[in-house]
Each structure stands twice: as C-alpha cells, then as structure tokens.
Amino acid sequence: MLLVNIGILGLGTVGGGVVNVLNKNQKQIIRRSGNNINVTHAAVRDITQTRICPTKNIKLTQDPFQIVNNDDISVVLELMGGVGLAKNLIEQAIKNGKHVVTANKALIATYGNELLALAKDYNTHLLFEAAVAGGIPILKSLKDGLSANQIELVAGIINGTSNFILTEMHNKDRNFQDALKEAKALGYAEANPTFDVEGIDTAHKLAILASMAFGCELQFNQITTEGISNISSEDITYATKLGYTIKHIGIAKKLNDKLQMHVRPTLVPTTHLLSNVNGVMNGILIKGNAVGETLYYGAGAGDEATASSVIADLIDIIRNTANHDIFGWKSLINITKCNTNSIASIFYLRLLVTNKSGIVKDIKKTLANYDINIEAILQKKINQKNDLHIALITNLTNNSKINKAVTDIQKYDYIIDEIKIIFVETLN
Amino acid sequence: MLLVNIGILGLGTVGGGVVNVLNKNQKQIIRRSGNNINVTHAAVRDITQTRICPTKNIKLTQDPFQIVNNDDISVVLELMGGVGLAKNLIEQAIKNGKHVVTANKALIATYGNELLALAKDYNTHLLFEAAVAGGIPILKSLKDGLSANQIELVAGIINGTSNFILTEMHNKDRNFQDALKEAKALGYAEANPTFDVEGIDTAHKLAILASMAFGCELQFNQITTEGISNISSEDITYATKLGYTIKHIGIAKKLNDKLQMHVRPTLVPTTHLLSNVNGVMNGILIKGNAVGETLYYGAGAGDEATASSVIADLIDIIRNTANHDIFGWKSLINITKCNTNSIASIFYLRLLVTNKSGIVKDIKKTLANYDINIEAILQKKINQKNDLHIALITNLTNNSKINKAVTDIQKYDYIIDEIKIIFVETLN
Numbered sequence: 001m002l003l004v005n006i007g008i009l010g011l012g013t014v015g016g017g018v019v020n021v022l023n024k025n026q027k028q029i030i031r032r033s034g035n036n037i038n039v040t041h042a043a044v045r046d047i048t049q050t051r052i053c054p055t056k057n058i059k060l061t062q063d064p065f066q067i068v069n070n071d072d073i074s075v076v077l078e079l080m081g082g083v084g085l086a087k088n089l090i091e092q093a094i095k096n097g098k099h100v101v102t103a104n105k106a107l108i109a110t111y112g113n114e115l116l117a118l119a120k121d122y123n124t125h126l127l128f129e130a131a132v133a134g135g136i137p138i139l140k141s142l143k144d145g146l147s148a149n150q151i152e153l154v155a156g157i158i159n160g161t162s163n164f165i166l167t168e169m170h171n172k173d174r175n176f177q178d179a180l181k182e183a184k185a186l187g188y189a190e191a192n193p194t195f196d197v198e199g200i201d202t203a204h205k206l207a208i209l210a211s212m213a214f215g216c217e218l219q220f221n222q223i224t225t226e227g228i229s230n231i232s233s234e235d236i237t238y239a240t241k242l243g244y245t246i247k248h249i250g251i252a253k254k255l256n257d258k259l260q261m262h263v264r265p266t267l268v269p270t271t272h273l274l275s276n277v278n279g280v281m282n283g284i285l286i287k288g289n290a291v292g293e294t295l296y297y298g299a300g301a302g303d304e305a306t307a308s309s310v311i312a313d314l315i316d317i318i319r320n321t322a323n324h325d326i327f328g329w330k331s332l333i334n335i336t337k338c339n340t341n342s343i344a345s346i347f348y349l350r351l352l353v354t355n356k357s358g359i360v361k362d363i364k365k366t367l368a369n370y371d372i373n374i375e376a377i378l379q380k381k382i383n384q385k386n387d388l389h390i391a392l393i394t395n396l397t398n399n400s401k402i403n404k405a406v407t408d409i410q411k412y413d414y415i416i417d418e419i420k421i422i423f424v425e426t427l428n
Numbered sequence: 429m430l431l432v433n434i435g436i437l438g439l440g441t442v443g444g445g446v447v448n449v450l451n452k453n454q455k456q457i458i459r460r461s462g463n464n465i466n467v468t469h470a471a472v473r474d475i476t477q478t479r480i481c482p483t484k485n486i487k488l489t490q491d492p493f494q495i496v497n498n499d500d501i502s503v504v505l506e507l508m509g510g511v512g513l514a515k516n517l518i519e520q521a522i523k524n525g526k527h528v529v530t531a532n533k534a535l536i537a538t539y540g541n542e543l544l545a546l547a548k549d550y551n552t553h554l555l556f557e558a559a560v561a562g563g564i565p566i567l568k569s570l571k572d573g574l575s576a577n578q579i580e581l582v583a584g585i586i587n588g589t590s591n592f593i594l595t596e597m598h599n600k601d602r603n604f605q606d607a608l609k610e611a612k613a614l615g616y617a618e619a620n621p622t623f624d625v626e627g628i629d630t631a632h633k634l635a636i637l638a639s640m641a642f643g644c645e646l647q648f649n650q651i652t653t654e655g656i657s658n659i660s661s662e663d664i665t666y667a668t669k670l671g672y673t674i675k676h677i678g679i680a681k682k683l684n685d686k687l688q689m690h691v692r693p694t695l696v697p698t699t700h701l702l703s704n705v706n707g708v709m710n711g712i713l714i715k716g717n718a719v720g721e722t723l724y725y726g727a728g729a730g731d732e733a734t735a736s737s738v739i740a741d742l743i744d745i746i747r748n749t750a751n752h753d754i755f756g757w758k759s760l761i762n763i764t765k766c767n768t769n770s771i772a773s774i775f776y777l778r779l780l781v782t783n784k785s786g787i788v789k790d791i792k793k794t795l796a797n798y799d800i801n802i803e804a805i806l807q808k809k810i811n812q813k814n815d816l817h818i819a820l821i822t823n824l825t826n827n828s829k830i831n832k833a834v835t836d837i838q839k840y841d842y843i844i845d846e847i848k849i850i851f852v853e854t855l856n
Contacts, residue, residue: 033758273701
C-alpha cells in the first residue's frame with residue numbers, strides 16, 4: 001500500500017470539510033482507494049485563524065507556492081477559490097507533474113480549456129466533480145454512466161441560494177427581498193448576492209455541464225443569463241394557479257447541431273420532479289436519446305457534501321480509474337450558439353391593465369397575428385381602481401414572434417406597466 | 429483505433445436495444461470509447477424470428493457456445509436472462525479470457541460472488557450496471573461518485589411494475605387487481621407477475637445495491653421480502669390522508685455494523701421526492717455520511733434505457749476505465765443480518781372494528797403498555813352496520829413491541845379482521 005501525500009490550497013469550508021471527511025471515513029477510503037492518503041500540507045491566508053478541522057498533523061503555510069512546488073506532494077486540492085492566484089497555482093502544480101482536484105467552478109468555466117490542455121501536455125489529471133452541484137456525482141454520470149447517449153437536454157437547479165429564495169416565495173408567499181433577507185440570515189446568501197441571484201454562478205456550472213454533455217469546449221461566454229430579482233410574488237401565485245412552479249434553471253439543449261444555453265427563471269410543470277427540488281437542494285435533469293429522462297438530486301453546497309466529490313476525484317486518481325480524457329470524449333467538436341430568435345418555447349405573459357371590456361379579445365387577436373394561441377389564462381383584480389392582472393400561457397412559439405406580439409400589445413392604452421415575459425419549459 | 433468485436437447472447441428487447449443504440453449513436457460511442465465497436469455475432473433461440481433491430485451485419489447462431497468460444501470476440505454481452513445456461517455461458521466466456529457485461533439481476537444476485545471471483549482469477553471484467561434500475565447509472569454512482577462516503581441508507585423504488593400498480597391505485601383510486609390488470613394490458617406486468625409484485629425482482633436488485641454500498645458479499649438470501657398484493661385501496665386512501673404515499677421499496681441500512689435489508693410496502697412522506705417517483709419510473713435514495721441525501725431517477729426498464737447502461741459498461745471496458753475491483757472496494761467485509769425484532773420503525777396500523785364507545789381508548793392503552801404512542805389517527809365508517817376503519821401512525825418503536833401490542837389488541841371482541849401493519853419510513 002502506497003502513502004499518497006496531499007497538499008490543500010485553502011482550508012476554509014470546503015478544505016476543512018475534506019480534512020474532516022478524510023478523517024472520519026479513513027477506513028472506507030483506504031478500502032476504496034487501496035492506498036493511504038495523508039494530507040501533509042495546507043496553504044491558508046492566516047495561519048493563526050481557528051478552523052473547522054483538526055490541523056495537528058498538517059503543516060500550515062501562508063505561501064501556497066510551497067505546496068505546488070513540494071516534491072513530496074503528488075496531488076494538490078485547490079479549494080481556495082478565485083480566478084487569479086488559484087489559476088497560477090494550478091498551472092504551477094501541473095507543470096510540476098502533480099494531479100489537481102478543484103471545486104472552483106468560476107475558474108474551470110473561464111479558464112478550463114487552457115488548463116485542461118496544459119494538464120494533457122503534462123499527462124496529469126485535472127478533475128472538478130465538486131465544481132458542479134456539490135455532492136451530486138453529475139459529471140461522472142455524464143462522462144461514464146450515460147456515455148452511450150446523445151444528450152438532448154441538461155436542465156439544472158444548480159444554485160442553492162436562488163432555489164431557496166424561490167422556494168420561500170412559493171411556500172411562504174414572500175416577496176423576493178424578504179426571501180433574500182432570510183437567505184442571508186441563514187447564511188445561504190452572501191452579503192452581495194449578485195453571483196447567485198443573477199445566475200452567474202449557475203452559468204459557470206452550466207458551461208461545465210454542457211461541455212461534458214455535448215463534448216465541446218467550455219463556452220461560458222455563450223450563455224444568456226437572467227436573474228430572479230424581477231420575479232414578483234404575484235407571478236409565483238399565478239404560475240401556481242396555472243399548474244407551474246417558477247425555478248431558476250440553467251438549460252443546455254442541442255438543436256440541429258447548434259447549442260442553446262441559458263440561465264433564467266422558468267415555469268416548469270408542478271407535476272415534474274424538478275419542480276419538487278426545494279430549498280437549497282440541487283437537481284439536474286439529463287435527457288439522453290437512449291436512456292430518456294434521468295434526474296440527479298442532492299446537496300449542491302456545504303462542507304462535507306462538497307468534500308464528498310473532491311475526495312471521489314482523489315480516489316479516482318489514486319486507484320488509477322480516472323479518465324485522462326476529462327470530458328469523456330476523445331476529441332471535442334465545435335458547436336456554435338443557436339440564434340435566440342428562432343428558439344421555440346412556450347411563454348408566460350403577465351399584464352397589468354386598466355379594466356375595460358374587450359381587453360382579452362384584443363390580446364388574443366394581437367397574439368394570433370403572430371400565430372400564437374392562449375393555452376390558459378387567468379385574471380385578478382388587484383385594487384379598488386379595478387386594475388387587473390392578466391396572466392397567460394401561450395402555445396409553442398418562438399422568441400422573435402413573442403417579442404413582436406408583446407411590443408404590439410404594449411401599445412394599447414389600457415396597458416399600465418411593462419408586460420412580463422417568462423419562459424415555460426415542459427421538459428418533454 | 430482498434431476494432432473491438434462483440435458477441436451478444438440474446439437478441440430480444442435488451443439485446444435488440446443494444447444493437448439499435450450502437451447503430452444510432454455510433455459516432456458518439458466511437459468518440460467516447462476511442463475505438464470502433466462491431467457486433468459480429470449474436471446467439472438467439474430461433475434464428476427465423478423477426479427482431480427489433482437490423483441483423484444484416486450480425487452472424488446469428490442458435491448455439492451460444494459458438495460465441496463464448498470464438499477467439500475473435502473480446503466482449504460478451506449476456507442479455508438472454510435466466511440463471512442456468514446464462515451462468516454456464518458467462519463462466520465459459522470468462523475462462524476464455526473475455527470480458528462480460530450482463531443485465532441479469534437474478535444471476536448476479538444469486539451467483540455473483542462466485543462469478544466475480546472467477547472473473548478476478550482470469551483478470552477479466554464482469555460488469556452489470558444494467559442489472560439495477562435500467563438506465564440509471566446507480567452502481568457507478570455508488571462505486572465512483574460516492575466513494576468518499578460511508579453509506580447509511582439505500583432505499584429504492586426499483587421495480588417499475590409494482591410502482592406502476594401503486595401509482596394507479598393512488599391516482600385513480602383503483603384496487604390492486606384492477607391496477608394489475610391494467611399493468612398487464614400495457615405490457616408492464618408478465619402473465620405471472622409474482623416476481624415483480626411479490627418483491628423478488630426488487631430483492632435481486634437490492635442485494636446488488638447493498639454490496640456496492642457497504643462493500644460486503646452479495647447476500648440475496650438475507651433479504652426479507654413482502655409483496656404489495658395485500659395493499660387495499662382503503663390503505664392507500666388513509667395513507668394519503670395521513671400525509672404518506674405507499675411505495676414498494678427495497679431498503680438496506682447499516683446499523684451498528686449489522687445489515688438490515690428488506691423489500692416491503694412502505695409509507696413514505698408525500699413531501700419526500702421518493703414519493704413523487706411515479707408510474708414505471710425508478711428512483712433510488714442514497715444517504716452517505718458526507719454527502720447527505722442524494723436521489724437518482726430514471727427509467728428502470730425498456731430496450732434502449734437498459735441498453736444505455738449495457739453500452740456504458742462496454743465503453744468503460746474498451747477505453748480501459750473500468751475498475752477491476754467490481755464493488756469498488758479492495759477487500760470485502762463480513763456483515764451479518766441484524767435481528768429483525770430490534771429494528772426501530774414507525775408503523776401504520778389499520779383496524780376494522782364494530783363501532784362502540786371506548787375503542788380508541790383501549791387501543792391507546794394497549795399500545796402504551798409497550799411504550800407506543802399514536803402520532804396520528806383517523807376513523808372512517810365503512811358500512812350501514814356502523815363498522816369502522818381505524819388507521820393510525822405510531823411513534824418510533826420496534827418490530828417486537830408492535831407485534832406484541834397488535835397481538836393484544838387483536839383479542840378485543842370488537843376487532844373484526846386481522847389488523848394490518850405496514851412499515852413507515854420517514855427517510856430521515
């Protein structure tokens with residue numbers, strides 16, 4: 001049995017979780033990997049700080065380069081985050097012939113193509129299961145378990161913060177600001193929640209999922225991103241009445257060899273399993289042309305859940321079952337972004353109008369000018385002035401048509417506010 | 429690029445599905461595996477029969493030994509089923525140095541220990557992802573994705589037939605016989621449905637899941653199995669009113685280094701994702717001590733869904749990423765079955781009584797004699813004679829206590845019928 005020396009960059013939540021899980025599951029991990037794992041060094045920002053894990057047997061240093069340049073260390077775990085120093089350190093580690101495991105989605109989504117090329121040149125592994133959906137083994141499932149499939153759709157609830165906020169809004173009739181405050185109080189949201197609620201974090205993860213699913217390079221910049229801060233509690237109520245749940249979803253679809261990727265609030269049928277993924281939990285729907293619909297559910301964050309994936313990658317490396325071909329494809333293909341105007345979708349529209357007769361008739365007629373039908377509609381009086389909310393679900397149409405129709409409807413004098421458009425996914 | 433020759437034993441639903449998926453996803457599979465896969469031979473019972481797949485380029489034979497003894501074939505796919513001839517063929521294939529992929533759960537659950545030992549001796553792979561939950565990559569998830577965890581619980585809806593029947597009973601207020609008839613009409617149940625509705629098929633799969641999860645030998649004979657034919661539509665109704673869904677679940681738990689495995693109808697909270705796994709779909713909950721709760725959902729049967737897992741194993745072998753250590757543990761441990769009497773559980777009881785005053789008080793008192801409390805109770809008049817159904821949920825107690833209490837209650841003269849006991853799992 002070998003003794004494999006590990007160096008950790010960053011000993012915060014995830015790094016501390018890794019040390020704790022390695023300690024508590026030591027026997028199992030030795031049985032799984034066939035070798036003994038020893039965390040010898042860890043780089044931290046402040047050596048005097050209190051930690052969530054014991055550090056008695058770990059040499060702490062404030063100089064992370066001491067770790068990536070240490071000849072006795074074979075695997076480096078990059079768990080410090082950020083895209084500057086972390087990138088330099090990973091590059092140095094690879095150049096020194098070390099394998100690297102990282103949980104850093106921003107780094108992989110942004111610089112993954114070059115880092116993976118570098119790892120290939122140096123014949124080392126660069127693995128990042130923990131970068132997407134925390135403890136859910138979703139990258140391994142795409143790479144190995146579903147390898148016989150052409151993937152048609154990836155749809156994920158992969159940001160716990162925004163899912164918690166939407167779940168609170170659904171279950172407790174809260175508005176966005178209240179739910180966000182609660183998320184902050186519980187430690188689920190950062191002081192500046194932009195990355196989470198505006199969908200940037202989801203987009204990072206989606207870029208990685210799409211590469212794994214379709215065998216193309218990482219294309220983070222091709223993702224259209226829309227946050228959830230504009231979702232009102234009324235929209236939540238109307239969506240529910242119409243049989244839908246609003247979720248913040250990252251979707252990647254392959255349509256006629258072009259790729260469609262976006263992150264946005266989306267109405268999904270309440271009966272679909274994905275709409276039952278609640279709170280801070282993550283869920284990812286994968287459709288393959290052989291397997292059909294599959295779904296993966298679990299904790300998307302947290303010290304030990306994330307550590308579960310980091311250590312799974314580590315075991316893969318140590319027992320020599322990791323695939324050097326990181327995306328699971330021997331050769332990557334080029335896929336270009338598809339034209340958003342032609343994207344077929346169903347839409348939810350919500351209008352605020354001054355009540356007078358003939359409004360619904362007008363709306364129907366204007367939509368019909370663009371071959372759009374109304375599949376379901378509801379109206380609600382919202383004040384003493386007799387103003388109405390009208391919420392409706394269209395049939396399958398496309399981006400271009402709905403935008404033109406909405407521009408026309410917006411011109412009627414009884415429309416008080418900007419018409420809200422939200423995408424609907426039946427996930428079929 | 430190598431050309432890898434494959435021989436298939438059995439060209440029915442699964443075998444035909446494998447050929448079809450290999451054809452339609454040929455490009456993707458070559459990209460994934462780095463090699464060309466060629467199905468050269470297939471053994472069939474009747475060479476003249478019509479098939480679901482093209483056979484133009486496949487040499488068909490009615491003698492399966494021609495395949496396992498053919499020197500040009502490197503991987504054998506055993507997709508014929510049964511535990512007699514299939515076993516002999518797999519043994520012969522292994523002895524001839526061939527890798528084997530099988531979807532045969534009965535064979536693996538029953539003879540897996542010896543077959544795996546044989547494969548180890550001959551340094552060949554024997555893989556069987558498709559044997560459990562069809563297209564869901566659950567064995568790979570246990571072996572690879574969750575390898576950092578001590579698994580605490582495996583709870584699976586892994587038989588589509590029984591899940592379809594229970595879903596019909598729940599959603600359409602049907603009784604068992606009606607729902608079974610529907611399942612037969614739709615081709616979801618065999619003419620003799622015993623294997624499915626009595627839980628034997630689920631037990632086969634559970635035995636495999638438990639070995640993967642806990643790193644012990646296959647112990648099919650240690651599984652306590654109870655079918656769903658005794659579940660009445662009234663029980664379904666009462667369970668729903670009490671906040672539960674009745675599912676046919678295979679559960680394996682490790683308790684103080686002992687193993688508890690059973691297949692049985694079980695009340696699970698309606699809010700739990702597992703209770704939303706409906707129809708013929710499969711869902712498996714895995715709890716690990718690092719990752720927490722994870723769930724995997726997808727089609728548990730069907731030609732192409734099962735083919736998806738068979739081919740994933742094949743790709744693993746061809747690209748050389750399969751783990752020779754099949755359970756993912758370098759050494760297996762002995763775990764003995766735990767004493768069923770001491771198993772802690774919550775229970776659902778349903779009594780049929782002649783209505784008279786003081787009944788609930790009697791029941792409460794008798795349960796209290798064994799430290800059992802009632803957490804929820806409902807009563808329903810079921811006929812003109814004033815007979816009542818009483819359905820209740822207990823607190824956490826154990827098998828031994830509940831059996832004693834029920835024996836005592838059964839003696840009251842107003843109890844008309846045998847008291848029904850169903851296990852409740854909160855899955856926490």
